[in-house]
Amino acid sequence: MRRKIALKPITLLLLLLTFVSYGKEQHGHGEAKTDKKSEVDAFIAHHLKDSYDFNLFSWTTEEGVEKHFGFPLPVILWDNGLKVFSSSKFHHGEEVAEVGGSYYKLHHSKIYKVDGPNGEIVEDEHHHAVNEKPLDFSITKNVALIIMVFAIMFFMFSKMAKSYKKNNGMPKGMGRFLEPIVLYVRDEIAIPNIGEKKYKKYMSYLLTVFFFVWIVNLFGLVPIGMNVTNNIAVTLCLALITYVITTFSGNKDYWKHIFWMPGVPVPMKIILAPIELLGTFIKPFALMIRLYANITAGHVVLMSIIGLGFLAKNFIGTPLSLVLAFVLSILELLVAALQAYIFTVLSALYFGMAVEEHDHH
């Protein structure tokens, strides 16, 4: 009972914190320039991008100096040898970093090589930089968050597994929270879609992808403003794993239904084969786009509505935008779980198609 009472103020505090931090970010940016609308636009675009440092918030002082609060992340480059340095050398993109005789500069959140300490980025007529780009293996904000989620998941599930051993098969603590979700994934997602006999092989992937997407989406909603699933490379990798597993677990029937569909006339078979083959690529492609677009759209809408509050600046518009932002945040909480669920269900569906055994008449 006591726990329950204590939880409420904590939740309330966290909620308030969300608004405070969002507000701070916007406020700090909006003071220096007069054109607030483009300011908000730039802020949203910046928010959606990956970056080389963990910038919690930044503001401009009265003298017009930009101040940043956050911490740098390691930059790892392969450019005639391994080069590792801290992203603080870039001074938030304002300065050229000098490492082992080479010079690097940030341009639109990407690292380019420049000639000297005063080197400039050269742009072609389409505003694409033509400078040489070194191979980039940096621990960016997204990578840092993925590693963090990995650590959290490892901690959560190893603790859950241990609690089963200790209490003779009864989960405790973290396990008690996770067990229903794991069982839900097994009983409602894996077994109906893949089948009683073969679902076990795919459970590890389905559980991993479900919890990974869910936790990562939830992290996208906390005020520190790091989101991974609005980076299309991340969702591409997830979809690629689904594609590889589907392709490699496809049995004879699966391939037969793609290349030589049984039960239709021969001319139809020839037409169907390329369409079905294309379908195998479109399925994971749709998975990738769906997750990426949903999360990106959610963030853009949420931040635009918060931005409206700063544009309106009156007693009706600003509170209204805050209320709308609050409602949308709750909706985004639902979307975070829903997208994890959809991704898992569709993956399971594709695996089920690959291993399904058809009865031949």
Add this chain to the structure above:
Amino acid sequence: MEIPAIVGAGLVVIGAGIGIGRIGGSAMEAIARQPEATGKIQTAMLIAAALIEGIGFAALFAVN
């Protein structure tokens, strides 16, 4: 960005909206008729809605 492309994307989004609306409506009717099958109907509804949503997003990104 050209105006025909934007209008086309808008049309696709309207179509996707109508489609998802119909799915939701039909699911409601089905649940009202057979409340004991709510879970199964919801699952099928979500999957179908997600597939249509994918097309809507594809159109939006084609414009982008």
